[in-house]
Amino acid sequence: MYAFNKKIQALKPYQPITGNYQVHLDANESFIPLPQYILHEILEETQKLQFNRYPDASAAEVCSAFASYYDVPSESVAAGNGSDELISIIFSVFLEKGDSYAVCDPDFSMYQFYGELFETQGVTIPKDTNFQIDVDRVINTCKNEDVKLLIFSNPCNPTSVGLQKADVRKIVTGVDAVVVLDEAYMDFWDQSMLDEVTKHENLIILRTCSKAFGMAAIRLGFAVANPAIRNVLMAAKSPYNVNTLTQKAGTVILNHKYEAEKALQEIQRAKQFLYGGLLELQNRYGAFQVIDGVTNFVSLKMEDGSALYAYLEKLGIAVRYVGGLVRITCGTQKENEILLHAAENYFLKMR
Numbered sequence: 001m002y003a004f005n006k007k008i009q010a011l012k013p014y015q016p017i018t019g020n021y022q023v024h025l026d027a028n029e030s031f032i033p034l035p036q037y038i039l040h041e042i043l044e045e046t047q048k049l050q051f052n053r054y055p056d057a058s059a060a061e062v063c064s065a066f067a068s069y070y071d072v073p074s075e076s077v078a079a080g081n082g083s084d085e086l087i088s089i090i091f092s093v094f095l096e097k098g099d100s101y102a103v104c105d106p107d108f109s110m111y112q113f114y115g116e117l118f119e120t121q122g123v124t125i126p127k128d129t130n131f132q133i134d135v136d137r138v139i140n141t142c143k144n145e146d147v148k149l150l151i152f153s154n155p156c157n158p159t160s161v162g163l164q165k166a167d168v169r170k171i172v173t174g175v176d177a178v179v180v181l182d183e184a185y186m187d188f189w190d191q192s193m194l195d196e197v198t199k200h201e202n203l204i205i206l207r208t209c210s211k212a213f214g215m216a217a218i219r220l221g222f223a224v225a226n227p228a229i230r231n232v233l234m235a236a237k238s239p240y241n242v243n244t245l246t247q248k249a250g251t252v253i254l255n256h257k258y259e260a261e262k263a264l265q266e267i268q269r270a271k272q273f274l275y276g277g278l279l280e281l282q283n284r285y286g287a288f289q290v291i292d293g294v295t296n297f298v299s300l301k302m303e304d305g306s307a308l309y310a311y312l313e314k315l316g317i318a319v320r321y322v323g324g325l326v327r328i329t330c331g332t333q334k335e336n337e338i339l340l341h342a343a344e345n346y347f348l349k350m351r
């Protein structure tokens with residue numbers, strides 16, 4: 001008989017929130033549906049695809065669309081089945097069993113998931129009391145603990161806090177490790193390292209179409225790095241990791257930069273509204289602290305976040321309780337109003 005690997009026994013799968021909620025503010029997706037004419041364009045392009053053939057293994061067309069959108073060389077871009085898959089590929093490429101990788105805390109939980117899957121040693125570097133990354137501490141820890149790979153999100157999920165580009169650069173040039181910079185939310189901020197990624201020997205930037213682009217359903221993410229690293233990622237991935245439909249839909253979206261940026265602005269307005277409303281509640285009830293962040297979600301630091309989470313859940317409002325924070329994705333005006341109203345009722349009751 002077979003037995004499961006030990007490493008599998010302790011593994012906790014990612015648990016997205018499922019079920020019927022009237023308001024979905026839990027997964028940091030975009031709340032804006034694609035415009036009709038873009039949907040039509042995708043449909044039209046889909047009809048021309050050869051479904052009997054395997055996808056383009058290099059995903060050349062969509063990588064090139066990404067490269068023009070962000071003005072990076074297309075030889076530096078690799079596509080993945082969501083950036084999640086790319087994290088897995090990167091761990092498999094740069095770490096051997098027992099090697100050390102470092103994460104900051106709090107940060108995106110999937111990093112540790114892959115760390116366990118590849119039987120590597122996680123080194124956790126706490127953030128400061130304002131949830132900011134302690135740059136010197138990161139650099140020293142990487143040196144002292146023989147860290148081979150450092151991964152962090154900037155801006156951070158779940159805190160929404162961002163690290164200035166100069167500080168990121170200081171980390172990248174200050175460590176010997178490969179630095180995986182997860183910029184899943186950087187479309188909402190202006191401190192991307194994309195414009196200098198190929199100048200660094202040890203930097204990989206991850207981007208995704210799941211957040212700002214409103215394309216979580218198609219599973220499309222990108223890794224950007226100097227061609228030496230990028231080619232190793234291409235060699236280590238499964239050959240047809242990004243399917244033909246996704247490659248085509250992604251290409252269409254990325255070729256509509258104007259539309260994408262318009263949606264981005266709308267998301268940012270919604271986020272400001274949500275942030276402002278929560279700030280008002282903070283000033284009125286004082287039971288929590290709204291973190292002033294730079295993403296499409298707002299996080300609350302509070303004593304009993306799980307109780308607020310449970311209260312909202314009963315009302316059919318899904319948010320996320322993660323890393324001790326209540327994380328609320330901005331939604332439509334109506335969704336944001338429902339959330340604010342429910343939160344106010346909660347704090348009134350608690351008073």
Ligand SMILES: *Cc1c(COP(=O)(O)O)cnc(C)c1O
Nearest residue numbers: 082083084153157184208210221
């Ligand atoms: C959502 C998210 C991802 C995953 O993106 P996919 O491309 O959908 O796999 C990666 N990193 C962070 C920090 C995220 O929040």
